[in-house]
Amino acid sequence: MISLQGVTYSYPGTSSPALRDLSLEIPRGQFCAVIGPNGAGKTTLAYILAGFIPHFYHGSLQGEVNVEGKNAATMPQRELLRLVGLILQNPFNQISGTKVTVQDEIAFGLENLGIPREEMVARVAAAMELVGVSELAERSPLGLSGGQMQRVAIASVLVMQPAILVLDEPTSQLDPVGSREVFQAVREMASSGQMTVIMIEHKVEWVAAFADRAIALVDGALLADGEPRHVLAIDTVWRAGVGQTRYTLAARRLQELGKWQDGKRLPVTLDEATLTFKAFQKRR
Amino acid sequence: MAEVFGLYKQRASFIHGLHPLTKLAVSGFFLLAGLSLPGMWSTYLLVIFGLLPLAFLSRLLLELVSRTGRIVLPFMISVFLIQGILWSGGTPLIEVGPISFKQEGVQFAIASSGRILIVVGSFLWFALTTRPDQLMLALAERGLPSSLSYLIVSSIQIVPRFQARANTILDAQRSRGLEIAGSIFQRARAVLPLVAPLILSSLIDVEERALAIEVRGFNYPGPKTSYREIAQAAWEPMLQRFLLLAMAGTLILSIVLRLVS
Numbered sequence: 001m002i003s004l005q006g007v008t009y010s011y012p013g014t015s016s017p018a019l020r021d022l023s024l025e026i027p028r029g030q031f032c033a034v035i036g037p038n039g040a041g042k043t044t045l046a047y048i049l050a051g052f053i054p055h056f057y058h059g060s061l062q063g064e065v066n067v068e069g070k071n072a073a074t075m076p077q078r079e080l081l082r083l084v085g086l087i088l089q090n091p092f093n094q095i096s097g098t099k100v101t102v103q104d105e106i107a108f109g110l111e112n113l114g115i116p117r118e119e120m121v122a123r124v125a126a127a128m129e130l131v132g133v134s135e136l137a138e139r140s141p142l143g144l145s146g147g148q149m150q151r152v153a154i155a156s157v158l159v160m161q162p163a164i165l166v167l168d169e170p171t172s173q174l175d176p177v178g179s180r181e182v183f184q185a186v187r188e189m190a191s192s193g194q195m196t197v198i199m200i201e202h203k204v205e206w207v208a209a210f211a212d213r214a215i216a217l218v219d220g221a222l223l224a225d226g227e228p229r230h231v232l233a234i235d236t237v238w239r240a241g242v243g244q245t246r247y248t249l250a251a252r253r254l255q256e257l258g259k260w261q262d263g264k265r266l267p268v269t270l271d272e273a274t275l276t277f278k279a280f281q282k283r284r
Numbered sequence: 285m286a287e288v289f290g291l292y293k294q295r296a297s298f299i300h301g302l303h304p305l306t307k308l309a310v311s312g313f314f315l316l317a318g319l320s321l322p323g324m325w326s327t328y329l330l331v332i333f334g335l336l337p338l339a340f341l342s343r344l345l346l347e348l349v350s351r352t353g354r355i356v357l358p359f360m361i362s363v364f365l366i367q368g369i370l371w372s373g374g375t376p377l378i379e380v381g382p383i384s385f386k387q388e389g390v391q392f393a394i395a396s397s398g399r400i401l402i403v404v405g406s407f408l409w410f411a412l413t414t415r416p417d418q419l420m421l422a423l424a425e426r427g428l429p430s431s432l433s434y435l436i437v438s439s440i441q442i443v444p445r446f447q448a449r450a451n452t453i454l455d456a457q458r459s460r461g462l463e464i465a466g467s468i469f470q471r472a473r474a475v476l477p478l479v480a481p482l483i484l485s486s487l488i489d490v491e492e493r494a495l496a497i498e499v500r501g502f503n504y505p506g507p508k509t510s511y512r513e514i515a516q517a518a519w520e521p522m523l524q525r526f527l528l529l530a531m532a533g534t535l536i537l538s539i540v541l542r543l544v545s
Contacts, residue, residue, distance in 0.1 A: 052495060078504050086499045092445065093492040096500070097438035100292070100415050107511035109500035114509050124511070142445065156500060 007063035085162035147178030247273035318402030320538035327398030
Protein backbone atom coordinates (compact mmCIF):
# COMPACT_ATOMS: atom_id res chain seq x y z
CA MET A 1 0.00 0.00 0.00
CA ILE A 2 1.27 3.42 -0.97
CA SER A 3 -0.18 6.63 0.35
CA LEU A 4 0.72 10.21 -0.55
CA GLN A 5 -0.94 13.05 1.34
CA GLY A 6 -0.54 16.65 0.14
CA VAL A 7 2.92 16.04 -1.34
CA THR A 8 4.67 19.09 -2.78
CA TYR A 9 8.29 18.95 -3.84
CA SER A 10 10.77 21.45 -5.31
CA TYR A 11 14.26 20.51 -6.52
CA PRO A 12 17.15 22.47 -4.97
CA GLY A 13 17.63 25.84 -6.60
CA THR A 14 14.20 25.91 -8.25
CA SER A 15 11.25 28.07 -7.31
CA SER A 16 8.54 26.13 -9.13
CA PRO A 17 7.48 22.82 -7.51
CA ALA A 18 7.91 19.64 -9.57
CA LEU A 19 4.95 18.11 -7.68
CA ARG A 20 2.05 20.10 -6.25
CA ASP A 21 -0.23 18.97 -3.42
CA LEU A 22 -0.42 15.40 -4.68
CA SER A 23 -2.62 12.97 -2.76
CA LEU A 24 -2.96 9.33 -3.82
CA GLU A 25 -3.59 5.88 -2.45
CA ILE A 26 -2.43 2.81 -4.36
CA PRO A 27 -3.54 -0.53 -2.93
CA ARG A 28 -1.34 -3.62 -2.91
CA GLY A 29 -1.35 -5.65 -6.13
CA GLN A 30 -2.54 -2.81 -8.35
CA PHE A 31 -0.94 -2.06 -11.72
CA CYS A 32 -1.03 1.71 -11.82
CA ALA A 33 0.20 3.69 -14.83
CA VAL A 34 1.34 7.29 -14.46
CA ILE A 35 0.86 9.30 -17.66
CA GLY A 36 1.47 12.90 -18.58
CA PRO A 37 3.52 15.15 -20.84
CA ASN A 38 7.24 15.80 -20.26
CA GLY A 39 7.84 17.89 -17.15
CA ALA A 40 4.62 16.70 -15.49
CA GLY A 41 6.46 15.37 -12.41
CA LYS A 42 6.28 11.65 -13.25
CA THR A 43 9.96 10.87 -12.62
CA THR A 44 9.88 13.02 -9.48
CA LEU A 45 7.03 10.85 -8.20
CA ALA A 46 9.13 7.73 -8.94
CA TYR A 47 12.11 9.17 -7.04
CA ILE A 48 9.90 10.02 -4.05
CA LEU A 49 8.53 6.48 -3.92
CA ALA A 50 12.04 5.00 -4.18
CA GLY A 51 13.31 7.32 -1.45
CA PHE A 52 15.81 9.16 -3.66
CA ILE A 53 13.83 12.21 -2.66
CA PRO A 54 14.77 13.33 -0.02
CA HIS A 55 17.73 10.94 0.57
CA PHE A 56 19.62 11.66 -2.68
CA TYR A 57 18.01 14.83 -4.03
CA HIS A 58 17.40 17.17 -1.15
CA GLY A 59 15.20 20.18 -2.03
CA SER A 60 11.94 20.94 -0.24
CA LEU A 61 9.51 18.08 0.42
CA GLN A 62 6.18 18.75 2.11
CA GLY A 63 3.37 16.34 2.89
CA GLU A 64 3.55 12.67 3.81
CA VAL A 65 4.65 9.62 1.82
CA ASN A 66 3.91 6.22 3.32
CA VAL A 67 5.12 2.98 1.80
CA GLU A 68 3.76 -0.22 3.31
CA GLY A 69 2.69 1.81 6.35
CA LYS A 70 6.08 3.46 6.93
CA ASN A 71 7.13 7.04 6.27
CA ALA A 72 9.40 6.89 3.21
CA ALA A 73 11.06 10.23 3.97
CA THR A 74 12.33 9.12 7.37
CA MET A 75 12.88 5.43 6.61
CA PRO A 76 16.58 4.61 6.06
CA GLN A 77 17.39 4.03 2.38
CA ARG A 78 18.65 0.49 3.15
CA GLU A 79 15.17 -0.46 4.44
CA LEU A 80 13.36 1.26 1.60
CA LEU A 81 15.36 -0.52 -1.11
CA ARG A 82 14.06 -3.87 0.16
CA LEU A 83 10.50 -2.55 -0.21
CA VAL A 84 10.72 -0.58 -3.45
CA GLY A 85 12.47 -1.52 -6.68
CA LEU A 86 13.10 1.18 -9.29
CA ILE A 87 13.76 0.65 -12.99
CA LEU A 88 15.01 3.63 -14.97
CA GLN A 89 14.68 4.64 -18.61
CA ASN A 90 18.15 3.93 -19.94
CA PRO A 91 18.89 0.21 -19.72
CA PHE A 92 22.63 0.66 -20.28
CA ASN A 93 22.98 2.80 -17.16
CA GLN A 94 21.33 0.11 -15.07
CA ILE A 95 23.89 -2.52 -15.94
CA SER A 96 26.44 -2.66 -13.15
CA GLY A 97 29.35 -2.88 -15.58
CA THR A 98 31.21 -5.38 -13.42
CA LYS A 99 29.68 -8.68 -14.49
CA VAL A 100 30.57 -10.92 -17.38
CA THR A 101 27.28 -12.78 -17.82
CA VAL A 102 23.59 -11.90 -17.59
CA GLN A 103 23.01 -14.26 -14.69
CA ASP A 104 25.88 -12.72 -12.71
CA GLU A 105 24.45 -9.28 -13.49
CA ILE A 106 21.02 -10.25 -12.17
CA ALA A 107 22.63 -11.63 -9.00
CA PHE A 108 24.49 -8.34 -8.31
CA GLY A 109 21.76 -6.94 -6.02
CA LEU A 110 21.41 -10.19 -4.11
CA GLU A 111 25.17 -10.29 -3.51
CA ASN A 112 24.97 -6.81 -2.03
CA LEU A 113 22.15 -7.89 0.28
CA GLY A 114 24.19 -10.87 1.47
CA ILE A 115 21.74 -13.54 0.23
CA PRO A 116 23.15 -17.11 0.47
CA ARG A 117 24.37 -18.59 -2.82
CA GLU A 118 21.83 -21.43 -3.04
CA GLU A 119 18.94 -18.98 -2.65
CA MET A 120 20.54 -16.63 -5.18
CA VAL A 121 20.76 -19.37 -7.81
CA ALA A 122 17.04 -20.18 -7.47
CA ARG A 123 15.95 -16.54 -7.43
CA VAL A 124 18.09 -15.60 -10.43
CA ALA A 125 16.68 -18.52 -12.46
CA ALA A 126 13.10 -17.53 -11.53
CA ALA A 127 13.65 -13.86 -12.42
CA MET A 128 15.20 -14.76 -15.78
CA GLU A 129 12.26 -17.06 -16.52
CA LEU A 130 9.74 -14.35 -15.59
CA VAL A 131 11.09 -11.75 -18.01
CA GLY A 132 12.12 -14.25 -20.68
CA VAL A 133 15.90 -13.88 -20.61
CA SER A 134 16.84 -17.43 -19.60
CA GLU A 135 18.39 -18.07 -23.01
CA LEU A 136 20.67 -15.04 -22.48
CA ALA A 137 22.05 -16.33 -19.15
CA GLU A 138 25.61 -16.78 -20.42
CA ARG A 139 25.70 -13.70 -22.68
CA SER A 140 27.48 -10.51 -21.73
CA PRO A 141 24.98 -7.91 -20.41
CA LEU A 142 26.82 -5.17 -22.30
CA GLY A 143 26.52 -7.04 -25.59
CA LEU A 144 22.70 -7.18 -25.63
CA SER A 145 20.21 -5.14 -27.63
CA GLY A 146 18.37 -2.28 -25.88
CA GLY A 147 15.27 -4.41 -25.37
CA GLN A 148 17.17 -7.39 -24.01
CA MET A 149 19.19 -5.12 -21.74
CA GLN A 150 16.04 -3.52 -20.35
CA ARG A 151 14.55 -6.95 -19.60
CA VAL A 152 17.78 -7.88 -17.80
CA ALA A 153 17.53 -4.61 -15.83
CA ILE A 154 13.94 -5.50 -14.86
CA ALA A 155 15.00 -9.01 -13.81
CA SER A 156 17.87 -7.49 -11.79
CA VAL A 157 15.37 -5.53 -9.69
CA LEU A 158 12.66 -8.21 -9.59
CA VAL A 159 15.11 -10.73 -8.20
CA MET A 160 15.31 -8.60 -5.06
CA GLN A 161 11.57 -9.29 -4.56
CA PRO A 162 10.42 -5.75 -3.70
CA ALA A 163 6.83 -5.28 -2.55
CA ILE A 164 6.55 -2.29 -4.88
CA LEU A 165 8.00 -2.00 -8.35
CA VAL A 166 8.38 1.47 -9.88
CA LEU A 167 9.23 1.59 -13.58
CA ASP A 168 10.17 4.88 -15.21
CA GLU A 169 9.42 4.55 -18.94
CA PRO A 170 10.87 1.04 -19.15
CA THR A 171 9.76 0.55 -22.75
CA SER A 172 11.16 3.80 -24.12
CA GLN A 173 13.90 1.95 -26.01
CA LEU A 174 11.94 -1.17 -26.87
CA ASP A 175 10.24 -2.22 -30.09
CA PRO A 176 6.52 -3.17 -30.03
CA VAL A 177 7.29 -6.83 -29.33
CA GLY A 178 9.66 -5.94 -26.47
CA SER A 179 7.13 -3.44 -25.07
CA ARG A 180 4.37 -6.02 -25.08
CA GLU A 181 6.62 -8.53 -23.29
CA VAL A 182 7.43 -6.01 -20.57
CA PHE A 183 3.78 -5.05 -20.09
CA GLN A 184 2.74 -8.70 -19.98
CA ALA A 185 5.43 -9.56 -17.42
CA VAL A 186 4.44 -6.59 -15.27
CA ARG A 187 0.74 -7.47 -15.59
CA GLU A 188 1.44 -11.01 -14.39
CA MET A 189 3.43 -9.76 -11.40
CA ALA A 190 0.63 -7.44 -10.34
CA SER A 191 -2.04 -10.08 -10.94
CA SER A 192 -0.24 -12.50 -8.64
CA GLY A 193 -1.08 -10.02 -5.85
CA GLN A 194 2.52 -10.12 -4.65
CA MET A 195 3.58 -6.80 -6.06
CA THR A 196 2.26 -3.30 -6.51
CA VAL A 197 3.37 -1.81 -9.83
CA ILE A 198 3.67 1.86 -10.67
CA MET A 199 4.69 2.36 -14.28
CA ILE A 200 5.45 5.72 -15.84
CA GLU A 201 4.67 5.35 -19.49
CA HIS A 202 3.94 7.29 -22.66
CA LYS A 203 2.68 4.30 -24.65
CA VAL A 204 -0.95 4.78 -23.76
CA GLU A 205 -2.27 1.95 -25.92
CA TRP A 206 -0.39 -0.54 -23.76
CA VAL A 207 -1.50 1.32 -20.64
CA ALA A 208 -5.12 1.02 -21.78
CA ALA A 209 -4.66 -2.67 -22.54
CA PHE A 210 -2.80 -3.77 -19.40
CA ALA A 211 -3.03 -1.31 -16.48
CA ASP A 212 -5.69 -1.33 -13.74
CA ARG A 213 -5.53 2.39 -13.25
CA ALA A 214 -4.14 5.51 -14.89
CA ILE A 215 -3.04 8.64 -13.08
CA ALA A 216 -2.63 11.69 -15.31
CA LEU A 217 -0.22 14.35 -14.06
CA VAL A 218 0.15 17.78 -15.60
CA ASP A 219 2.51 20.49 -14.29
CA GLY A 220 3.12 18.47 -11.14
CA ALA A 221 -0.58 18.23 -10.23
CA LEU A 222 -3.14 15.44 -10.48
CA LEU A 223 -5.38 15.97 -13.49
CA ALA A 224 -7.28 12.68 -13.65
CA ASP A 225 -7.31 9.35 -11.86
CA GLY A 226 -9.29 6.23 -12.71
CA GLU A 227 -9.60 3.32 -15.09
CA PRO A 228 -7.36 3.90 -18.14
CA ARG A 229 -10.26 3.71 -20.60
CA HIS A 230 -12.00 6.51 -18.72
CA VAL A 231 -8.96 8.70 -18.07
CA LEU A 232 -7.71 8.48 -21.66
CA ALA A 233 -11.07 9.55 -23.05
CA ILE A 234 -11.24 12.74 -20.96
CA ASP A 235 -11.02 15.95 -23.03
CA THR A 236 -8.92 17.91 -20.54
CA VAL A 237 -6.37 15.08 -20.38
CA TRP A 238 -6.01 15.18 -24.15
CA ARG A 239 -5.80 18.98 -24.22
CA ALA A 240 -3.08 18.90 -21.52
CA GLY A 241 -0.83 17.02 -23.96
CA VAL A 242 -1.25 13.45 -22.71
CA GLY A 243 -0.98 10.89 -25.52
CA GLN A 244 -4.10 9.30 -26.93
CA THR A 245 -4.66 5.87 -28.44
CA ARG A 246 -5.12 5.74 -32.20
CA TYR A 247 -8.77 4.68 -31.65
CA THR A 248 -9.50 7.76 -29.53
CA LEU A 249 -7.76 9.99 -32.07
CA ALA A 250 -9.89 8.52 -34.88
CA ALA A 251 -13.03 9.21 -32.88
CA ARG A 252 -11.84 12.76 -32.13
CA ARG A 253 -11.39 13.31 -35.86
CA LEU A 254 -14.98 12.23 -36.40
CA GLN A 255 -15.98 14.65 -33.64
CA GLU A 256 -14.22 17.48 -35.47
CA LEU A 257 -16.08 16.57 -38.65
CA GLY A 258 -19.35 16.69 -36.72
CA LYS A 259 -20.01 13.00 -37.28
CA TRP A 260 -19.75 11.84 -33.68
CA GLN A 261 -22.84 11.42 -31.55
CA ASP A 262 -22.81 14.07 -28.77
CA GLY A 263 -22.14 12.62 -25.32
CA LYS A 264 -21.01 9.25 -26.67
CA ARG A 265 -17.85 8.05 -24.92
CA LEU A 266 -14.73 7.91 -27.06
CA PRO A 267 -13.21 4.44 -27.59
CA VAL A 268 -9.80 3.85 -26.05
CA THR A 269 -9.03 0.18 -26.60
CA LEU A 270 -9.18 -1.95 -29.73
CA ASP A 271 -12.22 -3.86 -28.42
CA GLU A 272 -14.11 -0.64 -27.70
CA ALA A 273 -13.16 0.78 -31.10
CA THR A 274 -14.36 -2.37 -32.90
CA LEU A 275 -17.78 -2.16 -31.25
CA THR A 276 -18.10 1.60 -31.62
CA PHE A 277 -17.03 1.84 -35.25
CA LYS A 278 -19.15 -1.18 -36.27
CA ALA A 279 -22.19 0.55 -34.81
CA PHE A 280 -21.14 3.79 -36.49
CA GLN A 281 -20.87 2.02 -39.85
CA LYS A 282 -24.31 0.42 -39.45
CA ARG A 283 -25.88 3.81 -38.74
CA ARG A 284 -24.40 5.21 -41.96
CA MET B 285 31.07 -11.65 -25.00
CA ALA B 286 34.83 -11.50 -25.07
CA GLU B 287 34.86 -8.40 -27.24
CA VAL B 288 32.64 -6.58 -24.82
CA PHE B 289 34.58 -7.64 -21.77
CA GLY B 290 37.95 -6.31 -22.73
CA LEU B 291 40.53 -9.00 -23.31
CA TYR B 292 39.04 -12.04 -21.58
CA LYS B 293 38.43 -15.02 -23.87
CA GLN B 294 36.30 -17.93 -22.70
CA ARG B 295 37.90 -21.33 -23.40
CA ALA B 296 37.34 -24.80 -21.95
CA SER B 297 40.84 -25.10 -20.57
CA PHE B 298 42.49 -26.20 -17.37
CA ILE B 299 44.17 -22.80 -17.10
CA HIS B 300 40.84 -20.94 -17.26
CA GLY B 301 39.70 -22.95 -14.25
CA LEU B 302 42.63 -21.85 -12.10
CA HIS B 303 42.13 -19.37 -9.29
CA PRO B 304 42.74 -15.76 -10.49
CA LEU B 305 45.42 -15.24 -7.84
CA THR B 306 47.32 -18.31 -9.06
CA LYS B 307 47.37 -16.83 -12.56
CA LEU B 308 48.29 -13.44 -11.14
CA ALA B 309 51.23 -15.03 -9.30
CA VAL B 310 52.39 -16.88 -12.45
CA SER B 311 52.12 -13.71 -14.50
CA GLY B 312 53.91 -11.72 -11.77
CA PHE B 313 56.71 -14.28 -11.67
CA PHE B 314 57.27 -14.05 -15.44
CA LEU B 315 57.20 -10.28 -15.23
CA LEU B 316 59.69 -10.06 -12.39
CA ALA B 317 61.99 -12.77 -13.75
CA GLY B 318 61.95 -11.20 -17.20
CA LEU B 319 62.84 -7.79 -15.86
CA SER B 320 65.47 -8.86 -13.35
CA LEU B 321 67.32 -11.89 -14.74
CA PRO B 322 70.58 -11.02 -16.45
CA GLY B 323 71.59 -12.26 -19.90
CA MET B 324 70.45 -11.42 -23.37
CA TRP B 325 68.39 -14.56 -23.96
CA SER B 326 66.87 -15.26 -20.50
CA THR B 327 63.56 -13.56 -21.33
CA TYR B 328 63.26 -15.49 -24.63
CA LEU B 329 63.83 -18.76 -22.73
CA LEU B 330 61.04 -17.74 -20.33
CA VAL B 331 58.74 -17.04 -23.26
CA ILE B 332 59.55 -20.28 -25.12
CA PHE B 333 59.57 -22.67 -22.16
CA GLY B 334 57.08 -20.86 -19.90
CA LEU B 335 54.64 -18.48 -21.51
CA LEU B 336 54.02 -20.22 -24.83
CA PRO B 337 53.30 -23.68 -23.30
CA LEU B 338 50.90 -21.94 -20.87
CA ALA B 339 49.20 -20.16 -23.77
CA PHE B 340 48.94 -23.52 -25.59
CA LEU B 341 47.37 -25.13 -22.52
CA SER B 342 44.97 -22.14 -22.33
CA ARG B 343 43.96 -22.80 -25.99
CA LEU B 344 44.98 -19.24 -26.75
CA LEU B 345 48.37 -19.71 -28.37
CA LEU B 346 47.52 -17.99 -31.67
CA GLU B 347 45.53 -15.27 -29.91
CA LEU B 348 48.41 -14.49 -27.57
CA VAL B 349 51.05 -14.56 -30.31
CA SER B 350 48.99 -12.34 -32.60
CA ARG B 351 48.04 -9.79 -29.92
CA THR B 352 51.54 -9.67 -28.44
CA GLY B 353 53.08 -9.39 -31.91
CA ARG B 354 50.87 -6.46 -32.85
CA ILE B 355 52.01 -4.56 -29.77
CA VAL B 356 55.65 -5.63 -29.54
CA LEU B 357 56.76 -5.90 -33.20
CA PRO B 358 56.68 -2.17 -34.05
CA PHE B 359 58.64 -1.51 -30.87
CA MET B 360 61.18 -4.26 -31.63
CA ILE B 361 61.76 -3.01 -35.18
CA SER B 362 62.32 0.57 -34.05
CA VAL B 363 64.64 -0.51 -31.19
CA PHE B 364 66.74 -2.65 -33.55
CA LEU B 365 67.02 0.15 -36.07
CA ILE B 366 67.74 2.92 -33.60
CA GLN B 367 70.14 0.99 -31.34
CA GLY B 368 71.83 -0.86 -34.21
CA ILE B 369 72.51 2.26 -36.21
CA LEU B 370 72.98 4.91 -33.55
CA TRP B 371 75.06 2.92 -31.01
CA SER B 372 78.15 5.03 -30.45
CA GLY B 373 81.40 3.21 -31.08
CA GLY B 374 81.10 -0.58 -30.99
CA THR B 375 81.88 -3.33 -33.47
CA PRO B 376 80.29 -3.02 -36.90
CA LEU B 377 78.23 -6.13 -37.72
CA ILE B 378 76.81 -5.19 -41.12
CA GLU B 379 77.81 -2.21 -43.21
CA VAL B 380 75.63 -0.74 -45.98
CA GLY B 381 77.28 2.33 -47.42
CA PRO B 382 77.71 4.91 -44.68
CA ILE B 383 75.32 3.03 -42.33
CA SER B 384 76.68 0.30 -40.05
CA PHE B 385 74.87 -1.97 -37.62
CA LYS B 386 76.79 -2.26 -34.35
CA GLN B 387 76.98 -5.58 -32.56
CA GLU B 388 76.56 -3.96 -29.11
CA GLY B 389 73.50 -2.05 -30.29
CA VAL B 390 71.88 -5.22 -31.61
CA GLN B 391 72.65 -7.04 -28.35
CA PHE B 392 71.05 -4.22 -26.38
CA ALA B 393 68.01 -4.31 -28.68
CA ILE B 394 67.67 -8.10 -28.23
CA ALA B 395 67.75 -7.74 -24.45
CA SER B 396 65.30 -4.81 -24.23
CA SER B 397 62.90 -6.36 -26.79
CA GLY B 398 62.89 -9.56 -24.75
CA ARG B 399 61.90 -7.60 -21.67
CA ILE B 400 59.03 -5.88 -23.48
CA LEU B 401 57.98 -9.25 -24.89
CA ILE B 402 57.73 -10.90 -21.50
CA VAL B 403 55.99 -7.89 -19.89
CA VAL B 404 53.33 -7.62 -22.62
CA GLY B 405 53.02 -11.38 -23.12
CA SER B 406 52.55 -12.24 -19.44
CA PHE B 407 50.03 -9.42 -18.94
CA LEU B 408 48.05 -10.47 -22.02
CA TRP B 409 48.09 -14.13 -21.03
CA PHE B 410 46.70 -13.17 -17.62
CA ALA B 411 44.05 -10.84 -19.08
CA LEU B 412 42.99 -13.35 -21.77
CA THR B 413 42.48 -16.17 -19.26
CA THR B 414 41.04 -14.34 -16.24
CA ARG B 415 37.47 -13.09 -15.86
CA PRO B 416 37.69 -9.54 -14.49
CA ASP B 417 34.78 -10.06 -12.10
CA GLN B 418 36.41 -13.17 -10.65
CA LEU B 419 39.70 -11.34 -10.22
CA MET B 420 37.91 -8.60 -8.31
CA LEU B 421 36.05 -11.16 -6.22
CA ALA B 422 39.34 -12.87 -5.40
CA LEU B 423 40.93 -9.56 -4.47
CA ALA B 424 37.88 -8.60 -2.38
CA GLU B 425 38.22 -11.91 -0.53
CA ARG B 426 41.77 -10.84 0.27
CA GLY B 427 40.50 -7.60 1.75
CA LEU B 428 40.29 -5.16 -1.20
CA PRO B 429 37.29 -2.80 -0.54
CA SER B 430 34.31 -3.66 -2.79
CA SER B 431 33.88 -0.02 -3.86
CA LEU B 432 37.47 -0.02 -5.14
CA SER B 433 36.90 -3.29 -7.01
CA TYR B 434 33.74 -1.81 -8.53
CA LEU B 435 35.58 1.31 -9.61
CA ILE B 436 38.40 -0.64 -11.28
CA VAL B 437 36.30 -3.24 -13.10
CA SER B 438 33.43 -0.97 -14.16
CA SER B 439 35.91 1.60 -15.53
CA ILE B 440 37.58 -1.07 -17.68
CA GLN B 441 34.29 -2.48 -18.90
CA ILE B 442 32.73 0.85 -19.73
CA VAL B 443 35.60 2.13 -21.84
CA PRO B 444 34.29 0.52 -25.08
CA ARG B 445 30.85 2.13 -24.54
CA PHE B 446 32.50 5.46 -23.86
CA GLN B 447 34.44 5.13 -27.12
CA ALA B 448 31.23 4.22 -28.97
CA ARG B 449 29.50 7.30 -27.61
CA ALA B 450 32.46 9.50 -28.58
CA ASN B 451 32.20 8.10 -32.13
CA THR B 452 28.45 8.76 -32.22
CA ILE B 453 29.00 12.38 -31.14
CA LEU B 454 31.82 12.70 -33.68
CA ASP B 455 29.57 11.40 -36.49
CA ALA B 456 26.72 13.68 -35.39
CA GLN B 457 28.97 16.75 -35.37
CA ARG B 458 30.56 15.86 -38.70
CA SER B 459 27.14 15.44 -40.26
CA ARG B 460 26.48 19.03 -39.14
CA GLY B 461 29.57 20.27 -40.93
CA LEU B 462 32.30 20.01 -38.30
CA GLU B 463 35.72 19.75 -39.96
CA ILE B 464 38.04 17.42 -38.08
CA ALA B 465 40.76 17.23 -40.71
CA GLY B 466 43.27 19.92 -41.59
CA SER B 467 45.88 21.85 -39.65
CA ILE B 468 46.62 21.32 -35.97
CA PHE B 469 44.76 24.56 -35.21
CA GLN B 470 41.64 23.32 -37.09
CA ARG B 471 41.77 19.98 -35.30
CA ALA B 472 42.14 21.65 -31.90
CA ARG B 473 39.14 23.87 -32.67
CA ALA B 474 37.08 20.76 -33.50
CA VAL B 475 37.71 19.21 -30.07
CA LEU B 476 35.37 21.48 -28.10
CA PRO B 477 32.13 20.46 -29.87
CA LEU B 478 33.09 16.83 -29.15
CA VAL B 479 34.27 17.11 -25.58
CA ALA B 480 31.43 19.21 -24.19
CA PRO B 481 28.57 16.84 -25.13
CA LEU B 482 30.68 13.82 -24.20
CA ILE B 483 31.38 15.11 -20.72
CA LEU B 484 27.84 16.38 -20.12
CA SER B 485 26.20 13.15 -21.24
CA SER B 486 28.69 11.14 -19.19
CA LEU B 487 27.88 13.16 -16.07
CA ILE B 488 24.16 12.49 -16.57
CA ASP B 489 24.95 8.79 -16.98
CA VAL B 490 27.02 8.74 -13.82
CA GLU B 491 24.09 10.11 -11.81
CA GLU B 492 21.68 7.57 -13.26
CA ARG B 493 24.17 4.75 -12.76
CA ALA B 494 24.66 5.79 -9.13
CA LEU B 495 20.88 5.60 -8.57
CA ALA B 496 20.68 2.24 -10.33
CA ILE B 497 23.37 0.55 -8.23
CA GLU B 498 21.97 2.14 -5.09
CA VAL B 499 18.58 0.54 -5.85
CA ARG B 500 20.46 -2.75 -6.04
CA GLY B 501 21.88 -2.34 -2.57
CA PHE B 502 25.44 -1.34 -3.45
CA ASN B 503 25.82 0.53 -0.16
CA TYR B 504 23.75 -1.94 1.83
CA PRO B 505 25.49 -2.46 5.18
CA GLY B 506 26.69 -5.89 6.23
CA PRO B 507 28.64 -8.68 4.57
CA LYS B 508 28.16 -9.36 0.87
CA THR B 509 27.92 -12.80 -0.66
CA SER B 510 28.96 -14.09 -4.05
CA TYR B 511 26.93 -15.74 -6.80
CA ARG B 512 30.04 -17.45 -8.11
CA GLU B 513 32.29 -19.66 -6.13
CA ILE B 514 35.87 -19.31 -7.25
CA ALA B 515 37.21 -22.82 -7.41
CA GLN B 516 40.65 -23.35 -5.99
CA ALA B 517 42.44 -26.72 -6.05
CA ALA B 518 44.07 -27.79 -2.80
CA TRP B 519 47.55 -27.33 -4.30
CA GLU B 520 46.96 -23.82 -5.60
CA PRO B 521 47.64 -21.87 -2.37
CA MET B 522 50.89 -23.82 -2.11
CA LEU B 523 51.81 -22.89 -5.69
CA GLN B 524 50.93 -19.24 -5.00
CA ARG B 525 53.24 -19.21 -1.98
CA PHE B 526 55.96 -20.99 -3.94
CA LEU B 527 55.70 -18.41 -6.74
CA LEU B 528 55.92 -15.55 -4.24
CA LEU B 529 59.07 -17.14 -2.80
CA ALA B 530 60.42 -17.67 -6.34
CA MET B 531 59.80 -13.99 -7.09
CA ALA B 532 61.68 -12.97 -3.96
CA GLY B 533 64.48 -15.44 -4.80
CA THR B 534 64.75 -14.15 -8.38
CA LEU B 535 64.96 -10.60 -7.15
CA ILE B 536 67.69 -11.44 -4.63
CA LEU B 537 69.60 -13.50 -7.24
CA SER B 538 69.51 -10.68 -9.77
CA ILE B 539 70.79 -8.18 -7.18
CA VAL B 540 73.61 -10.55 -6.14
CA LEU B 541 74.58 -11.20 -9.79
CA ARG B 542 74.69 -7.49 -10.52
CA LEU B 543 76.81 -6.83 -7.43
CA VAL B 544 79.23 -9.65 -8.34
CA SER B 545 79.58 -8.53 -11.97
